[in-house]
Amino acid sequence: MTEKEKIVKYFERIGLTYDENRRLDGDFLREIQLAHVTSVPYENIDILRDIPLDLSADAVFDKVVLRHRGGYCFELNGLLAWLLKALGFGVTEYMGRFLRNETEIPMRRHRILKVVAADGIYMCDVGVGSKSPRYPIEMKPGLVQKQFGEEYRFECREFFGWVLTEKNKDGWGDMFSFTEEVQLPKDFVMPSFYCEKHPDSIFNKDYMIAIKTLTGRKTLDKNVFKIFEGTELVHIQELSEDEIPVYLKEHFGIEL
Numbered sequence: 001m002t003e004k005e006k007i008v009k010y011f012e013r014i015g016l017t018y019d020e021n022r023r024l025d026g027d028f029l030r031e032i033q034l035a036h037v038t039s040v041p042y043e044n045i046d047i048l049r050d051i052p053l054d055l056s057a058d059a060v061f062d063k064v065v066l067r068h069r070g071g072y073c074f075e076l077n078g079l080l081a082w083l084l085k086a087l088g089f090g091v092t093e094y095m096g097r098f099l100r101n102e103t104e105i106p107m108r109r110h111r112i113l114k115v116v117a118a119d120g121i122y123m124c125d126v127g128v129g130s131k132s133p134r135y136p137i138e139m140k141p142g143l144v145q146k147q148f149g150e151e152y153r154f155e156c157r158e159f160f161g162w163v164l165t166e167k168n169k170d171g172w173g174d175m176f177s178f179t180e181e182v183q184l185p186k187d188f189v190m191p192s193f194y195c196e197k198h199p200d201s202i203f204n205k206d207y208m209i210a211i212k213t214l215t216g217r218k219t220l221d222k223n224v225f226k227i228f229e230g231t232e233l234v235h236i237q238e239l240s241e242d243e244i245p246v247y248l249k250e251h252f253g254i255e256l
Contacts, residue, residue, distance in 0.1 A: 003086055006061060010083050013065045014039040024088050025118040030135045033124055036080065041070035041211040041252040042129030044203050047196050055188060057082040068253055070211075072203065073127025074192040077111040078185065080126050090116030095187065096178035097160070100130070109191045112178050114139065123154075123164070129210035129219065131231065132175070137164065148214070149230050207244075211252050218251050220244070225251070 001009070004020075011018040014035040022028050046053060053075065054060070060079045063069045070076070077093075085091045096110035113124040115136065122136035135147045137154065139162070144153045151167035152175075161179035165172045195203045202208070209220040216228040220239075225247055227235035239247060248254040 006065075007083065007086055009065050010061070013068070023118055026120055026122060026136065026138070029084075029089075029115060029117055029122055029124060032080075032083070033126060033136050034134050036076075036126045037134050037212040038214065039211075039253075040064055040076065040126070041209055041254060042072060042076070042127065043070040043209045043252070043254060044072055044207070045069075045209070045254070045256065046071075047204050048207065053192060053196060055185065055192060057185075068255070070209075070252070070254065071127075072129075072195070072208075073111045073125075074188045074195070076127040077113055077125060078188065080124060081113050084113070084115055084124070092116075092180075093183045093185075093188075094178040094180065095183050095191070096176045098176045099160075099163070099174040100166075100176070107191070107194075109195060110176055110178075111183075111188055112176070114180075123162075129208060131166070131217070134212055209248070209252055209254075220247065220252070 008018045014032070016031065016035050055074055055078055057079065060071065060075045061082070064071060064075070064079055081091050081093055092114040094112045094114060095108040096112045097106050097108050098110050099106065111127060115122045115124050121139045123139055124136045125132065131150070133147060133150070133152055137145055137152055139154060141154050141156045144151055153165055155163045155165055157163055160177035163177040164175045166175045195201045197204065206222040207220050211218050216230055219226045223239045223244060225237045225239055226233055245256060248256065
């Protein structure tokens, strides 16, 4: 399959039509990221099944695009990096710390993209299952960016570097951070292996599955299925083992 054929397939997977004449600007990035997070689920099923993750672009393309699966940040943001580079965007990958709900400084275990477009520099991320931006965030410290009833802004701090903060009922809270130390694809293998295998990892215990909608999210945590509208929980249901595959297919597009 040629690179162009792969791009076309990727766009089909996320419900878009590829136009090779599109301007490589923020509008195009927003269209791609929104389509991605509402089409491709965040999921850890291979980790739970003890299937080793292959982070190579070809392997993740096969899994996500051809086999209609999902993945987590090391897979999904790596695949998005491949697409954006193939389209002609400037892409740099960084390692981040996920700060939300942490009381101590956590290890770096999040993959993040800096993307240079025709009209600015953006942070792109399609690898978070919980509440997170559906659109790219401009890398401008202090600029409040509103989207889908949510508000985000970047701060720059001496130790953490770039810190993405989010507006909540208590004010502004930290979401994740990253420093501008360029990472190669091989640099993500070790932290991903930790997430797959380490006994302290949260990713190898129970189902962690989510997909965003235009108004909220659908999630499956352990055996509990939830639907959110904004931050409001509007549906919750405990599933039996027999029901889980049905819900995976119906709500997340995952057919095992």
